[in-house]
Amino acid sequence: MEITKNLQLETWRLNKLGIRFRMFEQSPGMLGIVIRESDATPENIHKVEEAGYVSSGKSGKDKARLYEISIEELEKVHSQMLKLLELECKRIATIGDPFFRYRISNDDEFVINVLEEGGDDSISIGLTEMGYSSRSWNPRGDTAEYVIPISYLEELYGISVVDTSD
DSSP states (O other): OOHHHHHHHHHHHHHHTTOOOOEEEEETTEEEEEEEGGGOOHHHHHHHHHTTOEEEEEOSSTTEEEEEEEHHHHHHHHHHHHHHHHHHHHHHHTTTOOOEEEEEOTTSEEEEEEEOOTTOOHHHHHHHHTTOEEEEEOTTSSEEEEEEEHHHHHHHHTOOSSOOOO
């Protein structure tokens, strides 16, 4: 998996777990998060360790610590989210295979930007029937944004994307 996808999913996961961190650092085969001294509370460090990170000592940044996880382990952690995204993309394709881009929002929603061509409302109707809500649309009328809670998708597919226990 490419590192940018890892970072997007990992940022979402760490935020979901309530982990406070400053930034990512990458070394061969490893991904690290920098924890400021002010954020190194026992509660935050416990969450970091529960998320699979181990202390690697001081960061190159002043008054900060580095915690790392292997890219291989990170891919295992993200496998549930990737499975959920794959299933949802297949479900969306059942309404006519629309062209769309997706992202995970900071408020725990799966957001898709859909290219809507012409006056055909079948895509918007299909997405609404699937549980999506329209969030915004482009004034030109060719792009619309739809959202659905990740929790709804977790329930629908029986997949927990944050709990990585087997």
